[in-house]
Amino acid sequence: MAVSYKDYYKILGVERSATADDISRAYKKLARKYHPDLNPGDKQAEEKFKEINEAHEVLKDPEKRRAYDTLGPNWQHGQQFQGAPGFENMHFSFNGQDMNGADFSEFFQSLFGGAGRRGGGSPFGPDPFGGFSSRQRRGRDVEAELPLTLEDVVSGGKRSVTVQMSSGPRTLSVNVPAGIREGAKLRLSGQGESVPGGAPGDLFLRVRYLPHGSFKVDGDNIQCDVLLSPWEAALGCKAPVPTLEGEVELNIPAGSSSGRKFRLRGKGLGRPGARGDLLARVMIRVPAQLSDEERQLWEALAAKSSFNPRG
Structure with a gap:
């Protein structure tokens, strides 16, 4: 079967006259774009990444580049290669990493010899960035919910959570920042699924606010109702109001109708020093x-009062 020529310069997007620095810069830019760790599950990106690594493996090395340039598109007419001159028993490495286990194309293998996939090496070639792994075995990341009461959100601190893993339930202690928002994720490095011979994955805990018996959440603000009798609303009173830190007394002025809101600043949710408000x-x-006596009193009030709630 014929093996098609691959233009390594075109793959990296550089001219044939490109310097080693030009090639290195082009390679790093493309490798970062198509790195499998940044494109999980994208087979096209994975193949592109392999192709970029193959091109760089040749063009970064003066001897390999010279052999490749000499033969060019007509390489098959030069000689039947099991290795270009001087490469019969070559052994590739990159930053100390054996490249003989990398997936190179048939063109590469035909041109330079036995760099086939042996020894179970990485399918992606060398990693150009210290921050990325070279696709070593790694356990699966796990995402779970972290349910919190509103009181937990305000106070923060250590909380216990039980997560269902493939090996069974696992209970962990997690430090919750005070004022954390609903939907935020906490990352517990190395607390995901484990894998034999590899690093464990990470655990991501997504914050969910538990329903509260007294409060409704509106962003960083919370709302509650203050229940009053008709005479308390008409005459004014001091009424107890719940907060996330405990009950306080609110001065209700006379003539307060249903729906009127009182703002207790800094009694809502959010970061310490920048908390929202409580709207009561x-x-x-x-x-x-009504008892007979109560009914008579209400009737007397109705007869005496000039108030018209619809007027």
Whole structure:
């Protein structure tokens, strides 16, 4: 089967006259773009990354580049290669990493000899960046929910969470930053699934606010209702109001109708020193049943009052 010529200069996007620095810069730019760690599950990016590595493996080395340039597109007419002159028993390495296990194309193998896939090496060739792995075996990352009460969110600190792993449930202690937002993720490095002979994955905990009996959440603000009797609303009073740190007393002025809101600054959610507010909403409740005496008093008030709630 014929093996097609591969233009390594075109693959890296450089001229044939490119310097070693030009080639290195082009390679790093493309390798970062197509690195499999940044394109998980993208087979096209994976193949492109292999192709880029192959081109760089040749063009970065003066001897390999010279052999490649000499033969060019007509390489098959020069000689039937099991290795170009001086490369019969070559052994590739990059930063101390054996390249003989990398996936090179048939063209590369025909041109330079036995650099086939042996010994179970990396399918992606060398890693040009110290921050990326060369696709070593690594355990699966795990994502789970971290349910928190609003009180937990405000106070922060150590919290316990149980996560279901393939090996069974695992209980961990996690440090929750005070004021963390719903939907935020906490990363626990190395706490994901383990894999024999490799590094464990990471655990990502996604924060979920638990429903609260007293408060509704609106961004960094929270809301609650303050229940008043009709006479408390009409005459004014001091009413207890719940907060996330405990109950406080709110001064309700006379003539406060249902729906009126009072703002307690800094009693909401958010980072310490930049917390939102608590909005306490007045809600007037009336007795469901009246004694005879109470009914008479209400009737007397209705007869005396000039107030018209619809006027």
